[in-house]
Structures are given as structure tokens and as C-alpha cells.
Amino acid sequence: MSQLSTKHLLGIKNLKEDDLQLILDTAANFKEVINRPIKKVPSLRDITIANVFFENSTRTRLSFELAEKRLSADVVNFSSANSSVKKGETLVDTVNNILSMKVDMVVMRHSSPGAPHFLSRNVKANIVNAGDGTHEHPTQALLDSFSIKEKLGDVAGKKVAIIGDILHSRVALSNIFCLQKLGAEVMVCGPITLLPKYITSLGVKVELDVKKALQWCDVANVLRIQLERQQIKYFPSLREYSLYYGINKKLLSQLDKEIVIMHPGPINRGVELSSDAADSEHSIILEQVQNGVAIRMAVLYLLAGTKG
Numbered sequence: 001m002s003q004l005s006t007k008h009l010l011g012i013k014n015l016k017e018d019d020l021q022l023i024l025d026t027a028a029n030f031k032e033v034i035n036r037p038i039k040k041v042p043s044l045r046d047i048t049i050a051n052v053f054f055e056n057s058t059r060t061r062l063s064f065e066l067a068e069k070r071l072s073a074d075v076v077n078f079s080s081a082n083s084s085v086k087k088g089e090t091l092v093d094t095v096n097n098i099l100s101m102k103v104d105m106v107v108m109r110h111s112s113p114g115a116p117h118f119l120s121r122n123v124k125a126n127i128v129n130a131g132d133g134t135h136e137h138p139t140q141a142l143l144d145s146f147s148i149k150e151k152l153g154d155v156a157g158k159k160v161a162i163i164g165d166i167l168h169s170r171v172a173l174s175n176i177f178c179l180q181k182l183g184a185e186v187m188v189c190g191p192i193t194l195l196p197k198y199i200t201s202l203g204v205k206v207e208l209d210v211k212k213a214l215q216w217c218d219v220a221n222v223l224r225i226q227l228e229r230q231q232i233k234y235f236p237s238l239r240e241y242s243l244y245y246g247i248n249k250k251l252l253s254q255l256d257k258e259i260v261i262m263h264p265g266p267i268n269r270g271v272e273l274s275s276d277a278a279d280s281e282h283s284i285i286l287e288q289v290q291n292g293v294a295i296r297m298a299v300l301y302l303l304a305g306t307k308g
Helices: 017-034 059-070 091-099 115-122 138-152 170-181 210-216 238-245 249-253 285-304
Strands: 048-053 074-079 105-110 126-132 159-163 185-189 205-207 219-222 260-262
Touching: 017 059, 017 138, 017 170, 017 285, 048 059, 048 091, 059 074, 059 105, 059 126, 059 138, 059 285, 074 091, 091 105, 091 115, 105 115, 105 285, 115 126, 126 138, 126 285, 138 170, 138 219, 138 260, 138 285, 159 170, 159 210, 170 185, 185 210, 205 210, 210 249, 260 285
Parallel strands: 048 074, 048 105, 105 126, 159 185, 159 219, 185 205, 219 260
Antiparallel strands: none
């Protein structure tokens, strides 16, 4: 298999296992490229990509932009803050206006779940979901699985605990789908108020005690507390959350085994992760960031092959 079976990357849930493997294998080749002295290849020369972000983002947007430039694509950036969206323009009109300037692909982040799916049905361009509300964040899940495979040799057979604010996380849902398709066992752990009611229907283990979760897993993927998405209080205070669910070096040192610590960023240091844990020998957080560029290069390169 050398081509994706889909024109868009909208989520992991409906992505075929062959597509997942193709993206991971292609990313391995691009990881080699970005570690060469000359990090640029001409693969997407004459392709124009628009990064259309309706939500704030730092690392994801930079990672996509760098991936696009490493592939020699032309890049335009759009943010809604100072755009015609503020004057009432619709999403489809906004994107169609961008596409009329001979743009080939759209990378989109939006606060509404399903926005990239809607767009893919109404515009003529490849769409990459860079995060839609609390729904999915497929490239983050792909780079997380790539990082686990790189560190532990394989994803299949590994035990991965996703710890923290599962309820508001698009990373959690995409990771669950991706890890299970690649053969991993998945557990979610957090306060009961931050676990969606439907979570057991996804075939994951559920644990409320973070110490038991850490004892069980090979990999702890720690999620950020998303206070900006919380309309009500889901726990008494950040101090109390940190006391019961925060992971620190002392906690890791008490484990009689090796463990891998991951985090999609940005980290609330001292809340879900202490600095001595985030910066410890267990952590592969910065490797995740580097691998994000390779994964996004692979996704864009492969989707460009489905154009037309």
C-alpha cells in the first residue's frame, strides 16, 4: 500500500489500519530527513496549503507550518481574530474565498466538533483536522503512537494509561482509537467528574487511583487540565487535583519498573506534572514535539497524493 484510502484526515475513528501504518512508516522516513543537515525536500513544490485556525494554537500550528515548509509547499496562515468571520462570514464562504486563490489543502482547527467533517463535504480541497473542539486531534494521536513505537519498539501489546481531563480532551479520544487499532491496551484515569459517561463503551479500562494506573501501565500519557473549557467546577481546587492526580518524581521513583511519561502540551507545571517529572529520564515530551513535524509531513505528503 503506497496511497491513503481517504482524501482527508478528519479523525482516527474511521481511519483504516493500513492507513495508520502507512502514515507511521512514512513518518519514519521523514524523521530521518529532518535530522539531516539539509532538512528540506521538494515533495510538495507547487502545492499551496492554508493553515486556517479558528482557535489559538502555538505548537500544533508551528508544527504544521514547519512540516509544510520542510516539504517545500507554499504556506498561507489565517486566524479568525482579525478576519471577515467577525463580520458574519460563514465557514464555507471563508474557506472557499481562500481556495479561490489557488490553495490546494486546508489544515483547520475549530472549536466546534465536526467542523472539518462539514467542511470536507462542502469545499473542493483536502482537509486536515488540526483539532475540532472536544472531538478529535488525529495528528496528535499519530505522533503519540509514533513516539511510543520509537521508544518501546512497538505499540502492540503495550499498556497505555491516559491520565487527567479526559472529558474535555480531543487528544484522549483520538489516542484511544489509534492505540487500540495498533494493538495496545488502554486505560483512562482521572477524577470521576472528568471521565465521560460513555467512556466504558470504548473498551477501555477505567481507574480512579493514579498510583494504580501508574503501576499498571508501560506508558502514562498525561493530559492538561483544560480550565478554559470548564463552565463549572469539576474538582475543588488545582491544589487538590495536584495532590490526588499530579505526577511527580517521588511517585515515579516508588514504581519498581521503567515507565514512559508523555504529555501533548502545554504543561500546567505543578498541576498535572511536576517539573522534576516532566524533565526526568522517564519523559519523552520533547521527542513527541519533534515527531509531530515528521507525522505532519507524512500526512500532508500522502494526502497530496490523493489530490484530484
